[in-house]
Amino acid sequence: MSFSFATNLAGSQLPNPVLTASGCAGSGKELSQFFPLTELGAIVTKSIMIKPRSGRATPRMAETPSGMLNSIGLQGPGVDLFLENDIPWLASQGARTIVSIAGETVEDYAVLARRMRNLPGVVGIEVNISCPNVENRGMVFSCQPESARAAVEAVRRNIGGDLPIIAKLSPDVTDIVAIAREVSHAGADGVALINTLLGMVIDTDVMLPKLAQKTGGLSGPAIRPVAIRAIYQVHAALPQLPILGMGGITHGRDAFEFILAGASAISVGTATFGNPTAVMKVKDELEEILIQKGFTGVSEAVGFAHREMK
Numbered sequence: 001m002s003f004s005f006a007t008n009l010a011g012s013q014l015p016n017p018v019l020t021a022s023g024c025a026g027s028g029k030e031l032s033q034f035f036p037l038t039e040l041g042a043i044v045t046k047s048i049m050i051k052p053r054s055g056r057a058t059p060r061m062a063e064t065p066s067g068m069l070n071s072i073g074l075q076g077p078g079v080d081l082f083l084e085n086d087i088p089w090l091a092s093q094g095a096r097t098i099v100s101i102a103g104e105t106v107e108d109y110a111v112l113a114r115r116m117r118n119l120p121g122v123v124g125i126e127v128n129i130s131c132p133n134v135e136n137r138g139m140v141f142s143c144q145p146e147s148a149r150a151a152v153e154a155v156r157r158n159i160g161g162d163l164p165i166i167a168k169l170s171p172d173v174t175d176i177v178a179i180a181r182e183v184s185h186a187g188a189d190g191v192a193l194i195n196t197l198l199g200m201v202i203d204t205d206v207m208l209p210k211l212a213q214k215t216g217g218l219s220g221p222a223i224r225p226v227a228i229r230a231i232y233q234v235h236a237a238l239p240q241l242p243i244l245g246m247g248g249i250t251h252g253r254d255a256f257e258f259i260l261a262g263a264s265a266i267s268v269g270t271a272t273f274g275n276p277t278a279v280m281k282v283k284d285e286l287e288e289i290l291i292q293k294g295f296t297g298v299s300e301a302v303g304f305a306h307r308e309m310k
Contacts, residue, residue, distance in 0.1 A: 004297040005287050007041065009265045010164040010190030010242040012123040014041035014096065017298050018255065018283040021246050021269025022047055022100040022126060022168070023072070027086040028093070034276045037095040039283070041265055045086065047102040047128040050111060052078035057212040062201045067220025067248070068270060069199050071211045074102055079115050091120035098166070100126040106154045113158035125163050126244075127155050127188070130170035130195040142170045145182040156187030166244055168192035169230075171223075176230050177237045190242035192267070193234060194227045220270045224248030228261050235262025235303050250278065252285020259286075259298065260305040 007017040019042045025031050028043040037043055055075030062069045076082070090097045099122055101112040109127065116125055129141035129151045141147040152167050159165065167183040169176060171194040180191050196217025201210045209215075227247030235243060245263030248270070249255050255266045266286075271278035295301045 002296065003287075003291050005290075007265050007298040008242070009041075009244060010124060010166055012042070012096075012098075012164050014123075014265065016041045016283060016287070017259070017263075017265035018279060018286065019098070019244070019265055019267045020044050020272070020279060021267035022128065023070075024269035024272050027082075027090060028095060029089065031272070031276055031279070032093060035280050037090070037093045039280065040095075042096040042098050042123060043090065044098045044126055044267060045082075045100050046076055047074055047100040047126075048076060048079050048082045048112065049074055049102050049104075050079055050108055052076065052081070059210060059212055060216070062210040062216070064199070064201055064218065064220070065222065067218055067222035068273075069201055069211060069216035069218055070196070071213045071216035073213070079112060083115065083119070087119050087122070095121055096123045097121050098124040098126050100128050100168070101155075102128040103151070106150045109151045110154040110158045113155040116159060116163065122163065124166055125155065125159060126166045126168050126192055127152055128168045128195075129183075130168050140170055140172070142167070142179055142183075143173055145178055148179050149182045149186040152183045152186035152188050164189040166190045166192050166242075168195055170195050171226050171230055172198050177233050180234045180238060180241065184238060184241050190244060190264075191234065192244040192246065193230045193263075194223070194247050197223055197226065219248070221248040221250055221254075224254060224257075228257060231258060231261040231263050232305070236306060239303065239306075249282060252282050252287075252289050255282050255286040256289045256293075256301070259301045260303070262303040262306065264298070264302050 056073030167188040199218035245258035246267035
């Protein structure tokens with residue numbers, strides 16, 4: 001019985017379902033010294049904005065039990081330098097690239113979408129409408145159905161029909177299914193679940209918050225049950241909507257759990273800080289588990305946990 005590790009994510013055919021998570025590996029240059037980027041299903045870039053950003057004040061990272069808080073604030077070079085330097089380099093490596101974009105206004109998303117047309121090696125656009133660690137909490141478009149729809153509609157109008165759009169959603173909402181349904185109606189081809197949860201740590205020695213901006217995004221194994229719940233709920237309500245799952249994946253069995261919940265592909269993020277080859281370890285372990293469980297391909301396992309319990 002032959003086995004296929006390939007997956008279709010929102011219209012993009014990938015050789016395997018294991019990707020990087022936006023914000024945890026830049027544009028892949030750091031990871032490329034440990035393994036060829038072609039070994040991954042795709043590289044998801046750090047979220048790109050129109051103008052360069054220096055990010056938030058330090059300290060902006062703090063360890064937590066089973067995870068970490070970050071308050072980076074979308075630091076980045078801006079779209080001009082990204083297109084000049086990163087895209088050509090990624091193309092030269094043969095990488096399949098999903099570009100993550102983020103904006104402060106709906107028009108920002110429209111402008112960025114137009115800049116993403118006809119780029120070599122780009123197989124999709126992640127629309128980050130959910131980052132919780134920027135200066136203005138009001139930037140979180142995905143906390144309201146109307147603003148989530150407006151941002152995705154702007155990208156859809158300006159990107160054309162060639163590139164798949166994956167909307168990255170925040171777990172900090174009452175009804176994530178309602179938000180997923182809204183962005184799907186707005187033109188998203190899939191959703192990324194989940195972004196970090198808003199959290200806070202206080203240093204009990206100095207009796208002050210550990211992060212300069214007080215709050216940050218919680219990532220790592222601590223959020224995995226929240227991610228599984230969100231993916232399970234969205235897949236149950238919208239079984240035809242492809243899901244890119246993320247949130248605390250460290251081992252192949254974690255990735256397998258995400259696929260059983262309904263994810264067609266998964267992203268590894270925080271684990272790479274402790275082990276730059278974590279994404280490859282997850283890939284190898286996931287493939288082995290799928291074969292051991294008797295699946296002939298990834299698609300067979302997607303949403304398998306939704307079968308009625310006997």
